[in-house]
Amino acid sequence: MVYEQVTSHCRAADDCDMVQIPFEVETGTQTVLLSNVPNNPSNKCAKAVAEFFLGGQRLLSRYVGPGWEQPPFTMNATPGKHALGVRILNQSDCPSGDAGDYTARLSMWEDVEPAPPPAQAPPPAAKQGPxxxxxxxxxxxxxxxxxxxxxxxxxxxxxxxxxxxxxxxxxxxxxxxxxxxxxxxxxxxxxxxxxxxxxxxxxxx
Known part of the structure; x- marks a missing residue:
């Protein structure tokens, strides 16, 4: 459903860009993974914290970076079109402090069950003879x-x-x-x- 790079720019610890990733779903459950494996050499920081937002509401925050990878998480966007907000915050031990860019790979998918076949009406019962x-x-x-x-x-x-x-x-x-x-x-x-x-x-x- 989604597989693309996300780059968030931080000017300071509390001033980072939020990237909006549009997506459309069919079911009410999605799986999300933000990963930096293998390490993106353009990232000067080894690790960062990613915050996720859906419909203006903060979902959670996760560490991202080599050695900090966490398993995917699930969310429940209703069927239809949405945007997932992702903001990646550099850590203070980055050579440039809290400023800089951080790029990670965002994957999102859902398991859509095929619609069940329409129920077939039972054949009419045979008429009895007189x-x-x-x-x-x-x-x-x-x-x-x-x-x-x-x-x-x-x-x-x-x-x-x-x-x-x-x-x-x-x-x-x-x-x-x-x-x-x-x-x-x-x-x-x-x-x-x-x-x-x-x-x-x-x-x-």
């Missing part, structure tokens, strides 16, 4: 058909070359009479509806 009960009679069989799909449909009964159509209301019932000659055997058929459901029938008649 519930069918058979009631044999003298001249045929009456099939009591009850919808279990919740969708009104047009259905067709088919068995042994005989077909008949009827409407079946959503969650409703229909009595279908099928004329037949008693043969004293198991008679099978199928009720097929245009809502994508079907049910096999079986009756001894």
């Amino acid at each position: 519930l069918v009960t058979a009631e044999p009679g003298l001249a045929g069989v009456t099939f009591h058909v009850t919808d279990r799909s919740g969708v009104a449909s047009q259905c067709t009964y088919s068995s042994e070359g005989y077909t008949d159509s009827f409407g079946l209301p959503a969650n409703g019932s229909h009595d279908l009479f099928v004329p037949a000659i008693r043969l004293f055997k198991t008679r099978t058929g199928t009720i097929t509806c245009d809502n994508g459901t079907s049910t096999n029938t079986s009756v001894f008649y």
Whole structure:
């Protein structure tokens, strides 16, 4: 996200330039490291203190310089555009006292997790075929058909070359009479509806 040199100029101990480093983030956590390893030969001072500011608020101060390196620290800038203020203060044991320039390398990064894939809606549950009960009679069989799909449909009964159509209301019932000659055997058929459901029938008649 950021990898550049920062040079702060001090005219005196309490008169040092603050460098503003613009950056833009996606998450709410960033890692910052200010380092002078290897030693920058242009720095006349071996060590210094760096102060960090975000949004006008002082975050912390860290030693920087060979032998004074410290691990990175984290901060929490909100997603969007910001500027990190960095002011490097020379130490009084510098040959030029508190005056002079100090250059260090600033690194800033963030670990951005990829967005999770959108949740997929579960596939719709398969519609149940109609519930069918058979009631044999003298001249045929009456099939009591009850919808279990919740969708009104047009259905067709088919068995042994005989077909008949009827409407079946959503969650409703229909009595279908099928004329037949008693043969004293198991008679099978199928009720097929245009809502994508079907049910096999079986009756001894």
